[in-house]
Amino acid sequence: MTIKDLARQTGYSVGTVSRVLNGQPNVSDKAKQAILDCANKSGFQLNMNAKYLKQQRGDGVMALVTGTSNELFAHMIEHIQRELSQTQYPLTVDYLDENEDAVHHALRISREKKPLGLLFLGGNSQMFAQNFGNVSLPSVALTADASGLPFPNLSSVTTDDAAAAECAIDYLYDCGHREIGVITGDLLVSGPSRLRYTGCSRALVRHGIDVSEARFVTARYSYAAGYDAALRLIAKNSKITAIFAMSDVMAIGAIRALHDRGLRVPEDISVIGFDGIDPGTYYIPNLTTIRQHVDLLAKRGVALLLQGIENRAVATHETVPFALVERDSVIKRNFREG
Amino acid sequence: MTIKDLARQTGYSVGTVSRVLNGQPNVSDKAKQAILDCANKSGFQLNMNAKYLKQQRGDGVMALVTGTSNELFAHMIEHIQRELSQTQYPLTVDYLDENEDAVHHALRISREKKPLGLLFLGGNSQMFAQNFGNVSLPSVALTADASGLPFPNLSSVTTDDAAAAECAIDYLYDCGHREIGVITGDLLVSGPSRLRYTGCSRALVRHGIDVSEARFVTARYSYAAGYDAALRLIAKNSKITAIFAMSDVMAIGAIRALHDRGLRVPEDISVIGFDGIDPGTYYIPNLTTIRQHVDLLAKRGVALLLQGIENRAVATHETVPFALVERDSVIKRNFREG
DNA sequence: TTGTACGCGTTATCAA
């Protein structure tokens, strides 16, 4: 079934059929009726390959999500969808593997589907630095800070990761914790992790706590890695009374590990996470965390993208508020020292 | 950058360039070198629209995953990937929204990308029943039983959901529970849920427990829905000592709800889940569950697909073993009655 | 071993 067949069956030409199918003007109601009827009856679908091949400019925006099962991004996509549904731009989402190069993919997409704009969820800034120069579409990076990058068409919206991490450490300190451990993401590949590390250091120094290597362990963003990391951390430093994990997923893995070692959370060790995803809400103990403002991230991201598309606005870099969510995985210690 | 440009730059013709890019024979090493060099240097990428449009038959298989953030399917995809990497068939994965029609999408894919075979993860059997007649590619449904359907090109691999649910109820019974509640999926849309319901009934009847409406509540497969469902269940039937939730996600939501009502799990109420996904492993209490054999599901699914592709084998319907994973969310009751 | 030319299904331009 092609538009050619539709044309033959209805007695019109492919030109007219195409115009009807794309809702273009200058078609008689009679033709529209006949063609639409026939299309529905036969379950006709346009071949997008041909459409994209011919079309020199699409009409939607595309979101590139790096890292499949990522709760945070999943929610963000929902909000983006909602924002975009207020506009005329359809959204298409592509899911990429953790280790795929989002920018590389963006290049292909630009040529093939020719969207009006690009939304990057995740992906590390090194990718952007290296290859983004070749993409010419208005783009915005969500949760990856691009403010240091020299691209006039790449905006970004992020949580202030450094400040947020600082807030987490401050909170632990205020609860009386002095021996604080941190489970970080991979500082080499994750921009947000680096920023959060910076925030941690700043807070620790400010409180007169040494920023020794013994406080930090690195992990991938998974339950299993968090589990493992917690074990390494308490092996390295047995006096720890509180842990800041740079994601909720790692925090949950960590709590489980402590539990399996016979340590109670929060009575023996407190744990604070980062992100504010669903599973933390349903965990026992209810996970104390720094919540990223997912809907604002989405809302501002879409707004900046539209500005880029409609006003050719130059790249802007925004930061969005976060929130400390006090729940049950951090406890106040009785402390004598201050 | 098109193959035309590559041809011009290297002095060869588009025919030769195309042959090189597709690794076809009858090309001089010299030409191969020159063209590949030039392609790499310029970061050339084939336009897949044009490729698919022209190609009358692809060379890979496609997996259609219904329901984005679904842990079970995410793992299954990994295993499928692994299986397929042993073969010559590249895998492409498409993620569909919960409420999209996978078969509809399959139809489009068949025409546009022309894969050799289709793998359906999720999707309900009503879709298959209604529209699958139009797809002619060898296909296999994973976790959706298609044995009742009259399609010679649609195989299926499932866990024996009825037996598995029966096992869950038996286990609760053996642990001394008599007042058992069940959180089901939507019986109207979910085939597996219906089968599990059947298994539940069978086991309850066998144990002389009434199959009253008061034991059952329906929920979507989410934490929040599980939470809500547990509340409804204990409101309906306050004597319940054990709950079988038809997914781990619902089970976790349920445990949280019970916890918030001041009920301890498993001391006051036991909970058993279904699936065997990661979060259950890291939950506290460690979630007792019926584990689906994800890697076998993947392995057999791929095997059946290959048989369909390579031997035009007629559809086969298999069942794969499950496992009762005894962990900490179910407790043995002291019971007097037997 | 290489080049030429046609067609995949659509959009878009131009003439009718």
Next chain:
DNA sequence: TTGATAACGCGTACAA
């Protein structure tokens, strides 16, 4: 308001 026809970028007979 409609119809013919030229692209879009590629694969592939077929000819050279």
